[in-house]
Amino acid sequence: MSLRVLSDVQSFTVFKALDKDKVIHNFYRLLLKEDMESYSDFVSSLYKTGTDDWTQYLYDKVMSLENCIVKNTCEKKDIPHSIQEALSFELGILQELSQMVPDDFKMKGFKASWVTHSVNFESEYYDRLSHIEQFGFGDYARFTTFRLELTGQEPGFVLKPVEYPDPICFSDLIGYDLQRQQVIANTEILLKGRLASNVLLYGDAGTGKSATVKAIANEFSNRGLRLIELGKKELHLLPKLLDLLAKNPLKFILFIDDLSFQENDDDFSALKAVLEGSVSVRSNNTVIYATSNRRHIVKETFQAREGDEIHRNDTMQETISLSERFGMKVYYEKPKKDLYQEIVFGLADQYGLNIDREILALKAEQFALRKAGRSARAARQLIEQLSAQEENPR
Numbered sequence: 001m002s003l004r005v006l007s008d009v010q011s012f013t014v015f016k017a018l019d020k021d022k023v024i025h026n027f028y029r030l031l032l033k034e035d036m037e038s039y040s041d042f043v044s045s046l047y048k049t050g051t052d053d054w055t056q057y058l059y060d061k062v063m064s065l066e067n068c069i070v071k072n073t074c075e076k077k078d079i080p081h082s083i084q085e086a087l088s089f090e091l092g093i094l095q096e097l098s099q100m101v102p103d104d105f106k107m108k109g110f111k112a113s114w115v116t117h118s119v120n121f122e123s124e125y126y127d128r129l130s131h132i133e134q135f136g137f138g139d140y141a142r143f144t145t146f147r148l149e150l151t152g153q154e155p156g157f158v159l160k161p162v163e164y165p166d167p168i169c170f171s172d173l174i175g176y177d178l179q180r181q182q183v184i185a186n187t188e189i190l191l192k193g194r195l196a197s198n199v200l201l202y203g204d205a206g207t208g209k210s211a212t213v214k215a216i217a218n219e220f221s222n223r224g225l226r227l228i229e230l231g232k233k234e235l236h237l238l239p240k241l242l243d244l245l246a247k248n249p250l251k252f253i254l255f256i257d258d259l260s261f262q263e264n265d266d267d268f269s270a271l272k273a274v275l276e277g278s279v280s281v282r283s284n285n286t287v288i289y290a291t292s293n294r295r296h297i298v299k300e301t302f303q304a305r306e307g308d309e310i311h312r313n314d315t316m317q318e319t320i321s322l323s324e325r326f327g328m329k330v331y332y333e334k335p336k337k338d339l340y341q342e343i344v345f346g347l348a349d350q351y352g353l354n355i356d357r358e359i360l361a362l363k364a365e366q367f368a369l370r371k372a373g374r375s376a377r378a379a380r381q382l383i384e385q386l387s388a389q390e391e392n393p394r
């Protein structure tokens with residue numbers, strides 16, 4: 001049986017790239033050699049992934065693999081009959097592989113085991129294709145957050161998954177409901193496949209602007225939303241990134257945190273071109289969400305205001321109006337006392353902190369004075385400190 005199945009695997013075309021996966025490669029080698037060393041290598045590599053479920057491991061790799069089927073589906077192209085035949089054949093073989101158990105291999109001696117379960121690869125795969133705008137493919141199916149990593153080859157970057165993104169969700173956020181609902185409503189437009197507004201979340205530091213964006217990305221990831229974080233020095237890559245994402249069936253927030261520019265900053269021009277609409281037309285599956293502690297993103301000095309440029313007023317208007325090029329602006333101000341206490345008390349409940357409310361309110365005000373003012377960030381820092389002290393009393 002092993003050699004017959006191996007012969008079928010060697011004929012793979014649609015799923016040929018599965019062999020690049022270490023666990024699957026070791027399984028193929030076990031089919032070929034069927035000796036104890038190959039057996040041990042396979043089981044060991046499977047265990048190292050944190051599971052003993054061979055069926056689920058193979059299923060996940062099959063469902064997330066980028067191949068010609070996925071490419072055609074994303075581009076809404078018909079799949080040729082010959083490729084459909086190959087797909088059906090290979091899915092049948094993969095299902096057979098997923099059901100193989102230790103007793104299918106005849107080596108003598110102790111054999112570490114793995115588990116399998118029933119699954120219909122073909123029906124599941126076609127169902128996944130029909131909902132590709134929700135599940136994604138490749139790394140987009142396995143991860144929800146990405147960052148740009150610069151390279152020396154075109155297009156000048158690769159998207160690297162963030163394996164452990166901030167898990168913050170709506171239930172962690174207290175206060176600023178109106179601001180959050182504005183950004184959520186805009187995100188809903190994006191998820192419906194319509195052209196949503198680029199959003200600038202601006203205002204005082206520590207008020208939850210970045211947390212809002214990350215929580216939205218986490219809450220809607222099961223509806224096909226992904227987040228890509230860009231640094232200011234990567235903004236010149238925005239046109240190429242938009243081109244890369246244009247045919248992707250998922251939806252993307254391009255997140256620029258703590259945005260500000262100095263005068264004559266090349267990155268200013270790159271962002272301005274995208275916000276205004278450059279040669280590359282922004283598609284309905286991307287939106288820019290930026291945060292800033294400043295309403296006017298370009299830092300201006302009195303010396304610059306008095307500069308010797310003939311048309312200085314035009315230049316000033318161009319730099320000051322960058323924020324106006326965002327379709328939506330959402331303002332976050334430092335919380336007043338009532339909201340600050342609401343955030344502190346809410347976080348105390350989340351952390352299970354056992355402390356009198358009057359004492360906590362007093363501590364919160366004292367802490368805010370030391371932190372140069374009330375903010376959601378200060379509230380969280382206080383509660384984290386009190387929680388740590390409660391867990392480790394002197």
